Amino acid sequence: MIHRRSLLASGALASLTTLMPLGSWAQAKKDTVTLALTLEPPVLDPTASASSSIAEITQYNIYETLTKINPDGSVSPLLAESWEVSPDLKTYTFRLRKGVRFHNGEVFDALAVKFSFERAGGEKSTNKDKRSFANLQVRVIDPHTVELVTEDIDPDFLFVLGQGTSIIVEPKSAPTNATKPVGTGPYRLGMWQKGASITLVAWPQYRDAAKIRIRRATFRFIPDAAAQVAALLAGDVDAFPRATPRSVPQFEKDGRFQVLVSGSRAKTILAINNGRKPLNDVRVRKAIAAALDRKAIIEGAAEGYGVPIGSHYVPGAFGYVDTTGINPHNLDKAKALLVEAGVKLPLKLNMTLPPAPYARQGGEIIAAQLAKVGIEVKLQNVEWAQWLSGTYGNKQYDLTMISHVEPFDLGNFAKPDYYWAYDSQAFRDLFDKIKHTPKPTDRARLLGEAQRLLANDAVHGFLYQPQWVTIANKHLRGLWKDMPIFVNDLSVMYWSEKS
16 A cells, blocks of 8 residues: 655646556557566665666666666667777777757766766765776866776776766756756656656657657556566556566466566675674574575575576676585584584574565575574565665664675675675785786686685575566567666667557
8 A cells, every 4th residue: 555655747747648458559559658666766866876776767768878788788889979998998988979968958078977977986975886986087088078097907897887877967967866867868757656656758859759669658666476467467567577477377378478588697695794793603604505495495586587606696797607516505514503603592683575576485485494403584574765774774684685686796795884794805805806807817717716705705695696587568579688787778669560
């Protein structure tokens, strides 16, 4: 039940027409779409919060970046038309697209790029990649040329510049982007009904407005797994990216739907607060890891759509090594490690669970597995905003189940103040070497060492690489097949003619 609704709108609600039901495509050429998401974003500025739910709605739709990440993980020009990289791999010169304006009429230029990146790395920045931007030098060459000088060698830098943390913002609008977002993208905010939905409307002044075929998109928020299935079957939503895999066979047999199974760079983990006793003892963390049956968790939490992982890295990523054998499922070993650590049983811990079905379902399974070795887990279901503020922000947790969806986030383990409080000088030294190693073979070797170190330190219960399931109306085109990042690029979506 929705107890409170707050309406943030720049357009007139009266101008929004009702979407056609599932069976009425033949009446007219559709130019609207309703998508459903599990989580509602806390704000609409992806530089203001670590929540991936913000970019799911705003990135490439409201805001744009210098580069654009494609479904296959490749990078292409967006606000930058082209670029050159210096021989030492530290200086990038971007030539910017001309004739681009922000939604408020201001001109996009090199000064906007400089402002955006210096803001991202500034003292008051809440950007989750603040440290990276703080080490970035931005030089304006002319209104349409900007030079970025990196402190470290980063082969993934062009990819990073296509992520939500790298959006280009209009300076005057930046303070209010959380609720009144202003970008250069093809869509503007139409309406935000807190707790229910967000509607985006096509911006007529967009530089390629003629190519935009979806004129209005509504994102509905449906965290409950059963309700997700019901909304799809009823035709209340046209697509559900990253839906619960529940009832996939049912949708595969229904001719009205298409089912896409996408690869990802996400890591689903049982995060452990390394700063709390007795979890600061590696033997206790190893005991937790040994108590976990990854196969059972994947079946129960992800309906089998997952690949086991043993560290914070996934198969298919550059430098991946298989570490699943470092902390295998072994109940006797788990019990022995707890005895060796001097833990008085039962060990009582709390586990916060965000609303996503995989977390709520997985939490129950994990609690049952840990109970077998004398660890009693109290499950605490929290809303997404509570998880972001309490678990992530204030470290108020022992355990939590969460998917980290950023492709290149090993650097978080080099931050002792990050929410899992892992403080390892050995890892920081190793990660520093990775950042300064240009030769691919050497870099791959070091990445392998980093994965093994995290596994041997049992920083978390590393669970699985999820495979995301998208269920959609069979006539909707332009949905991403794979998901290197979490976005819903409306600019490429359209409705095919009814067959």
